Amino acid sequence: MTDTAPPPTTTGAQEEELHPIRLRVNGVLRTAEVPARRLLSDCLRHDLGLTGTHVGCEHGVCGACTVQVDGRPMRSCLMFAVSAQDHEITTVEGLERPDGTLHAVQRAFRECHGLQCGFCTPGFLNVIAAFLEENPKPSEEEARDAVAGNLCRCTGYQNIVKAVLRAAELRLEEQVDEDAPVEVDEVAR
Amino acid sequence: MKPPAFKYHAPASLAEALDALDAVGHDGKVLAGGQSLIPILNMRLAAPAHLVDINRLSELAYVRTEPGGVTVGALARHADVERDADAYAAVPLLRQGLRLVAHPVIRNRGTTVGSLAHADPSGEMTAVLALLGGSVDLVRKGASRTVGAEDFFAGPLESCIEPGEMAVSAYFPRLAGRTGTEFVEAARRHGDYAMCGVAAAVTLDDDLRVTRARAAYLSVSPVPLVLDLTEAVHGATPATARWADAAALAVLSIEPEPDIHATAEYRAHLARVLTERALRAAAQRATSTDVERTSR
Ligand SMILES: Cc1cc2nc3c(=O)[nH]c(=O)nc-3n(C[C@H](O)[C@H](O)[C@H](O)COP(=O)(O)OP(=O)(O)OC[C@H]3O[C@@H](n4cnc5c(N)ncnc54)[C@H](O)[C@@H]3O)c2cc1C
Numbered sequence: 500m501t502d503t504a505p506p507p508t509t510t511g512a513q514e515e516e517l518h519p520i521r522l523r524v525n526g527v528l529r530t531a532e533v534p535a536r537r538l539l540s541d542c543l544r545h546d547l548g549l550t551g552t553h554v555g556c557e558h559g560v561c562g563a564c565t566v567q568v569d570g571r572p573m574r575s576c577l578m579f580a581v582s583a584q585d586h587e588i589t590t591v592e593g594l595e596r597p598d599g600t601l602h603a604v605q606r607a608f609r610e611c612h613g614l615q616c617g618f619c620t621p622g623f624l625n626v627i628a629a630f631l632e633e634n635p636k637p638s639e640e641e642a643r644d645a646v647a648g649n650l651c652r653c654t655g656y657q658n659i660v661k662a663v664l665r666a667a668e669l670r671l672e673e674q675v676d677e678d679a680p681v682e683v684d685e686v687a688r
Numbered sequence: 689m690k691p692p693a694f695k696y697h698a699p700a701s702l703a704e705a706l707d708a709l710d711a712v713g714h715d716g717k718v719l720a721g722g723q724s725l726i727p728i729l730n731m732r733l734a735a736p737a738h739l740v741d742i743n744r745l746s747e748l749a750y751v752r753t754e755p756g757g758v759t760v761g762a763l764a765r766h767a768d769v770e771r772d773a774d775a776y777a778a779v780p781l782l783r784q785g786l787r788l789v790a791h792p793v794i795r796n797r798g799t800t801v802g803s804l805a806h807a808d809p810s811g812e813m814t815a816v817l818a819l820l821g822g823s824v825d826l827v828r829k830g831a832s833r834t835v836g837a838e839d840f841f842a843g844p845l846e847s848c849i850e851p852g853e854m855a856v857s858a859y860f861p862r863l864a865g866r867t868g869t870e871f872v873e874a875a876r877r878h879g880d881y882a883m884c885g886v887a888a889a890v891t892l893d894d895d896l897r898v899t900r901a902r903a904a905y906l907s908v909s910p911v912p913l914v915l916d917l918t919e920a921v922h923g924a925t926p927a928t929a930r931w932a933d934a935a936a937l938a939v940l941s942i943e944p945e946p947d948i949h950a951t952a953e954y955r956a957h958l959a960r961v962l963t964e965r966a967l968r969a970a971a972q973r974a975t976s977t978d979v980e981r982t983s984r
Pocket residue numbers: 558559560717718719720721722723724725726727762788789790791794797798799800801802803804805806810811812813849853854855856879880881882
């Protein structure tokens with residue numbers, strides 16, 4: 500078994516029909532040829548090389564694989580890549596600004612020590628980024644509730660909850676800064 | 689694990705979907721939100737030869753509130769139904785139940801009609817449909833039928849949907865009169881399937897006396913169980929009603945199965961405690977004149 504061989508698009512001896520797909524990932528149009536059963540999580544990791552999306556349980560429980568689909572967090576292990584066509588997908592690689600500045604949630608995780616091994620982090624970041632868009636000033640209880648669907652085996656969650664609240668502050672500060680007219684980087688198509 | 693291979697159909701309209709389902713018959717399955725089906729495939733517990741993906745049928749992505757009740761299209765996600773203010777005003781039990789379905793991230797993708805089709809006796813929406821006496825519209829190429837909740841659920845994980853058929857919408861009627869509802873449950877962990885759950889509806893007359901008290905149960909029977917508990921509390925006010933008597937009455941009709949999550953005795957105990965809690969809260973809601981607007 501050579502797992503490191505170039506893109507494994509077929510599995511087993513039988514020929515499996517391949518579907519050409521076009522996905523918009525982090526603002527960039529990407530194409531791939533995948534069997535219908537390719538999970539979005541595997542498509543991102545294996546076909547597109549975006550290994551920031553982590554895979555833990557593959558049945559929707561751990562949350563590590565969470566990405567944003569049209570701004571709503573969803574489990575990428577519970578979606579087929581062929582179903583994700585025509586949607587805007589954001590992975591952890593797409594959270595930072597085009598100029599390389601980390602997203603408010605990423606900065607808050609760093610400040611608050613919200614990660615240890617980092618396995619669960621991409622999922623948390625996507626959930627929290629989307630959550631703060633809807634609820635920019637959460638209470639601590641709301642912050643806890645927001646991350647309740649994601650598992651972390653290291654941190655004990657306390658610092659993750661702190662990071663949610665800190666991210667909310669950073670995000671609001673950022674918005675105040677943005678009210679002053681500054682040059683805006685266009686996202687490359 | 690990874691799902692087994694299948695042939696993928698991506699219809700762009702309801703007509704195309706019905707053609708595809710008709711052609712594949714027994715070998716085909718509808719793929720809606722995939723929040724139940726894909727875990728089953730990933731765990732290799734099923735291997736349908738064909739999947740008909742209905743995620744492009746945007747014509748079915750609606751939540752429509754009319755005076756009589758709320759109709760939910762097959763592509764409305766749990767989150768869409770949960771957030772819909774008109775639907776909440778007309779049928780508060782929808783949101784009361786939906787907030788207990790899994791986690792918000794699952795609700796962003798899973799569909800309400802799909803959870804009915806999945807017919808999991810632990811699925812909150814099965815109890816909601818049963819308590820409200822709602823129905824599901826089923827369509828196949830050239831024919832359609834409406835099935836009431838009492839006939840829709842055939843057994844655990846088994847609905848009456850036949851091969852070639854698809855559920856296009858579900859109807860949740862508004863409860864008449866001065867009626868309040870509540871949904872409570874107990875789960876091992878936040879967001880897990882409940883070990884027991886109770887949806888309750890209590891109706892009061894103009895003197896604020898109980899005329900009707902009913903409850904529907906999760907996870908204690910193969911199909912959603914609806915019990916009329918009126919006799920234990922009829923004519924009492926929400927404050928004087930002996931809700932514990934109603935709960936004791938309910939437990940007489942419940943025969944839960946034990947499993948690794950809870951023994952039969954523990955489930956029956958939960959049913960008793962949760963029945964009392966749900967009825968009391970539902971009656972409280974019914975008391976406030978502005979019944980529909982009560983927040984969660
Ligand atoms: C971690 C996790 C926790 C969960 N916890 C809960 C919970 O606490 N309570 C709960 O109720 N649910 C829970 N769910 C399940 C979730 O609510 C699902 O979304 C729902 O049960 C199925 O809806 P779906 O749209 O995802 O259907 P799918 O997974 O796409 O389909 C499920 C089944 O229904 C059939 N089907 C779907 N739509 C139709 C249709 N329109 N016509 C005919 N057949 C159809 C499919 O063929 C399949 O057999 C959980 C899921 C996960 C992953």
